Amino acid sequence: MQAHQRMFDPTSNGLHSGEPPLLQTLGLTKCYGDFLANDSIDIDIWPKEIHALLGENGAGKSTLVKAIYGLIQPSAGEIRWQGKPIVLSGPSEARSRGIGMVFQHFSLFDNLTVAENVALGLDGRESFKDMSARLEQVSKTYGLPLDPKREVWQLSVGERQRIEIVRALMQDPKFLILDEPTAVLTPQEADQLFTVLERLKAEGRAILYISHKLEEVKRLCDTATILRGGKQVETCNPRLETAASLARMMVGSEIKQVKAPAGRKTTVPRLVVNDLSLARGEAHRVRLEHISFELKGGEILGIAGVAGNGQDELFAALSGERLSKDPGTVVIEGIAAGHLSITRRRKLGAAFVPEERLGHGTAPRMKLSENALLTGHAASGMVHHGFIDTAATLKTVDRATETFDVRKAKRDPEAASLSGGNLQKFIVGREILRNPAVLVVSQPTWGVDAGAAAVIRQALLDLATAGAAVLVTSQDLDELAEIADRIAVMFHGRLSAPLATSEATREKLGLLMGGSSLEPKEAAHAVGA
Amino acid sequence: MQLVLEKRAERSNTIALVSPLIAIGLTIVTMAILFAILGKNPLLALHAYFIAPLTDGYSLQEIAVKATPLVMIAIGLSLCYLANAWNIGAEGQFLIGAVAGSWIAVKTQGTDAGVWVLPAMFVLAAAAGALYALIPAICKVKFGASEILTSLMLVYVADLFLDYLVRGPWRDPQGFNFPTTAEFDPVATVPLLIEGGRLHLGSIIVLLVVAAAAILLGRTIKGFEIRVVGAAPRAARFGGFNSDQLIILTFAVSGALAGLAGIIEVAGPVGHLQPGISPGYGFTAIIVAFLGRLNPLGILIAGLFLALTFIGGEQAQIAMKIPLDVTKVFQGILLFYVLACDSLILYRFKLVVPNRQVARGTG
Numbered sequence: 001m002q003a004h005q006r007m008f009d010p011t012s013n014g015l016h017s018g019e020p021p022l023l024q025t026l027g028l029t030k031c032y033g034d035f036l037a038n039d040s041i042d043i044d045i046w047p048k049e050i051h052a053l054l055g056e057n058g059a060g061k062s063t064l065v066k067a068i069y070g071l072i073q074p075s076a077g078e079i080r081w082q083g084k085p086i087v088l089s090g091p092s093e094a095r096s097r098g099i100g101m102v103f104q105h106f107s108l109f110d111n112l113t114v115a116e117n118v119a120l121g122l123d124g125r126e127s128f129k130d131m132s133a134r135l136e137q138v139s140k141t142y143g144l145p146l147d148p149k150r151e152v153w154q155l156s157v158g159e160r161q162r163i164e165i166v167r168a169l170m171q172d173p174k175f176l177i178l179d180e181p182t183a184v185l186t187p188q189e190a191d192q193l194f195t196v197l198e199r200l201k202a203e204g205r206a207i208l209y210i211s212h213k214l215e216e217v218k219r220l221c222d223t224a225t226i227l228r229g230g231k232q233v234e235t236c237n238p239r240l241e242t243a244a245s246l247a248r249m250m251v252g253s254e255i256k257q258v259k260a261p262a263g264r265k266t267t268v269p270r271l272v273v274n275d276l277s278l279a280r281g282e283a284h285r286v287r288l289e290h291i292s293f294e295l296k297g298g299e300i301l302g303i304a305g306v307a308g309n310g311q312d313e314l315f316a317a318l319s320g321e322r323l324s325k326d327p328g329t330v331v332i333e334g335i336a337a338g339h340l341s342i343t344r345r346r347k348l349g350a351a352f353v354p355e356e357r358l359g360h361g362t363a364p365r366m367k368l369s370e371n372a373l374l375t376g377h378a379a380s381g382m383v384h385h386g387f388i389d390t391a392a393t394l395k396t397v398d399r400a401t402e403t404f405d406v407r408k409a410k411r412d413p414e415a416a417s418l419s420g421g422n423l424q425k426f427i428v429g430r431e432i433l434r435n436p437a438v439l440v441v442s443q444p445t446w447g448v449d450a451g452a453a454a455v456i457r458q459a460l461l462d463l464a465t466a467g468a469a470v471l472v473t474s475q476d477l478d479e480l481a482e483i484a485d486r487i488a489v490m491f492h493g494r495l496s497a498p499l500a501t502s503e504a505t506r507e508k509l510g511l512l513m514g515g516s517s518l519e520p521k522e523a524a525h526a527v528g529a
Numbered sequence: 530m531q532l533v534l535e536k537r538a539e540r541s542n543t544i545a546l547v548s549p550l551i552a553i554g555l556t557i558v559t560m561a562i563l564f565a566i567l568g569k570n571p572l573l574a575l576h577a578y579f580i581a582p583l584t585d586g587y588s589l590q591e592i593a594v595k596a597t598p599l600v601m602i603a604i605g606l607s608l609c610y611l612a613n614a615w616n617i618g619a620e621g622q623f624l625i626g627a628v629a630g631s632w633i634a635v636k637t638q639g640t641d642a643g644v645w646v647l648p649a650m651f652v653l654a655a656a657a658g659a660l661y662a663l664i665p666a667i668c669k670v671k672f673g674a675s676e677i678l679t680s681l682m683l684v685y686v687a688d689l690f691l692d693y694l695v696r697g698p699w700r701d702p703q704g705f706n707f708p709t710t711a712e713f714d715p716v717a718t719v720p721l722l723i724e725g726g727r728l729h730l731g732s733i734i735v736l737l738v739v740a741a742a743a744i745l746l747g748r749t750i751k752g753f754e755i756r757v758v759g760a761a762p763r764a765a766r767f768g769g770f771n772s773d774q775l776i777i778l779t780f781a782v783s784g785a786l787a788g789l790a791g792i793i794e795v796a797g798p799v800g801h802l803q804p805g806i807s808p809g810y811g812f813t814a815i816i817v818a819f820l821g822r823l824n825p826l827g828i829l830i831a832g833l834f835l836a837l838t839f840i841g842g843e844q845a846q847i848a849m850k851i852p853l854d855v856t857k858v859f860q861g862i863l864l865f866y867v868l869a870c871d872s873l874i875l876y877r878f879k880l881v882v883p884n885r886q887v888a889r890g891t892g
Contacts, residue, residue, distance in 0.1 A: 319767070383750045387749055
């Protein structure tokens with residue numbers, strides 16, 4: 001592998017003759033205690049290049065870009081900028097040299113306007129008026145429309161990302177780092193972003209593009225560096241690779257294909273939602289409006305949508321973390337449950353897997369057996385007359401470990417000591433082992449390695465085959481296409497009518513995710529609203 | 530070279546056990562320096578504080594007597610603290626319990642009331658302590674008022690209420706105008722365990738409370754609920770546990786235990802109601818709870834240790850003229866070190882060589 005690393009040489013195409021790379025890392029290493037987050041990474045970034053940084057969660061992508069952006073100091077190795085070694089004291093020094101970054105998690109103030117947010121990120125040497133004018137000009141030039149006077153809370157996630165990009169561009173960077181920029185975008189918004197990136201490239205800037213979406217990388221990037229377990233596995237031209245070969249380099253082995261078992265039959269409705277509306281819990285949160293759907297046993301319904309369109313609120317309303325005044329809004333196994341607590345709903349046969357693994361799905365500093373008890377105390381025979389049956393809780397841990405291949409250092413460790421993928425397998429396993437009639441799961445494979453993701457998706461399919469009704473909320477359209485029978489889209493607290501997965505093309509879903517309607521007559525109405 | 534705190538992957542159980550001992554060690558060193566500054570021989574002073582009380586039977590009994598209210602209150606507080614509810618007002622609940630229980634003793638004084646008097650005093654004291662603790666709990670749940678402030682402020686209300694009673698309606702007519710009730714009748718007094726000694730029934734009750742708390746926290750779903758609500762509130766809600774109910778419950782239980790401790794102190798070692806029945810038991814119990822790692826058995830040991838500081842403080846005052854307030858200084862320093870050492874459970878110290886040298890060395 002090490003020898004292979006040098007086989008692809010971008011200089012061979014004659015573009016970079018003589019000049020040093022714009023940015024170069026030489027043996028860049030970062031360790032946290034005994035853990036090597038980056039192990040001697042050599043990466044060359046040239047002007048007019050979109051360079052992909054590929055890897056699974058925990059492969060070391062974030063650590064590498066944090067070192068390049070001056071957020072952390074490398075333990076060893078060096079960074080060269082235009083051929084000269086540099087030591088970055090912090091992000092402001094990186095910015096002043098011409099390195100910009102757009103983070104995956106935005107740092108914006110909801111109650112401030114677009115212009116105010118941009119001003120906060122700049123050094124403040126120009127007047128607010130000049131800055132606003134420049135903001136408008138930059139956003140126009142690059143086709144990133146923004147109204148400087150609007151407050152951030154009114155904007156969609158895509159628009160918020162535009163603020164971050166424009167803010168970075170206003171410093172005229174030679175080199176721009178983007179961390180998973182399309183994770184929060186609809187397919188159409190992603191296309192618009194690619195146009196902007198192509199243009200930046202044409203202007204001679206370099207881009208480091210972090211992603212794990214392989215099709216995107218093949219389409220957009222000139223070079224790809226693949227990290228695995230902190231090590232540099234390969235640097236290659238992604239256009240000459242297949243998605244499968246890139247995935248193999250990322251994961252280090254073949255990924256098992258998820259199989260939908262044949263002959264799945266749908267039975268009676270097990271989860272019915274009738275005209276569910278819910279006021280905002282907090283300011284700037286989404287309100288749920290007239291949500292209705294029916295989910296039969298043996299069926300998987302996928303809910304797509306850009307984050308923050310009411311998926312969290314829907315999960316809270318379905319699980320009983322937030323109660324509805326009208327019992328009939330949520331019907332579980334034929335029983336009106338809208339007013340029932342989460343424990344009562346579990347007793348009716350429902351099970352829930354929230355998006356956030358640590359702190360919501362589990363208590364991080366408690367043992368797995370105690371976390372088995374967290375959701376199992378109501379209906380799994382773990383409690384007798386108020387006393388905990390420790391043997392029963394441990395047995396659940398052992399069964400989940402065995403059935404779902406949970407890797408851990410000892411029999412009953414703290415939840416926080418497990419890797420994301422293994423903890424997620426435990427949480428999903430904990431719920432599936434209760435043989436639920438209805439499983440509501442949010443972002444089942446978010447930030448989970450490919451191997452664990454395959455195990456989890458297969459488990460969801462098997463559960464549906466066994467007759468359960470499964471509701472999956474996900475931002476990953478590929479995931480929904482793989483396991484769901486029908487897909488509905490959430491936008492601004494409303495749920496579209498479900499489409500059969502075979503008919504749910506990326507274009508159609510993208511339109512729904514952006515708030516348009518599929519029917520031309522209503523489309524005008526939706527845009528106006 | 531640079532000293533940094535680094536997060537541990539998993540909490541260190543060794544440090545969890547050792548950290549109170551490190552804290553005690555650091556406190557003793559600090560106290561020795563303090564004694565030296567006061568112009569006293571540190572070794573003699575430390576001997577008077579920590580060794581002398583352990584050498585005679587009377588002092589040993591007295592340590593158990595002092596530990597009784599400390600441990601009983603601290604057990605209740607530990608339930609609150611585990612559930613992330615901050616009851617700082619145990620001192621007030623202790624006083625209100627003492628007042629409520631004393632009411633029966635005062636009203637039955639000189640009558641031929643039977644053996645029911647003492648149990649009735651216990652029940653009423655516990656109920657009054659619980660109700661008094663419910664005031665900040667309900668303010669917290671209903672209005673979002675900080676329970677830390679409200680529970681603390683109610684301490685002074687209880688203190689002045691007791692003061693009013695013993696100076697006014699309940700004052701002993703034969704008491705030469707001292708602010709105190711008459712000595713309680715034998716049926717209203719906690720029986721002694723050893724004839725002519727100091728140990729009383731309260732020490733047995735406190736052992737039962739410790740055992741009950743250990744079972745509650747270790748074996749029951751309610752105990753699990755208390756721990757998970759404190760450790761991970763959102764996960765607790767997902768588990769179906771209601772944190773508001775739990776705040777009410779833990780405040781009520783800790784108030785009841787503080788109230789019970791109050792009446793046992795008044796009807797036991799003191800024998801009548803008067804101001805100053807507590808040398809700050811309700812506040813010292815906060816230190817006991819944390820020094821004992823919020824663990825029932827740990828609290829028992831920590832309670833005995835802090836009782837030792839009370840006795841040692843008195844002996845040091847008599848033998849070496851060291852001011853009694855030094856005991857409070859000691860307790861304060863101890864709490865400071867306990868909380869500081871606790872960070873070592875989740876973090877560790879590490880010496881770091883600045884990375885530029887490394888970078889130059891390898892690059």
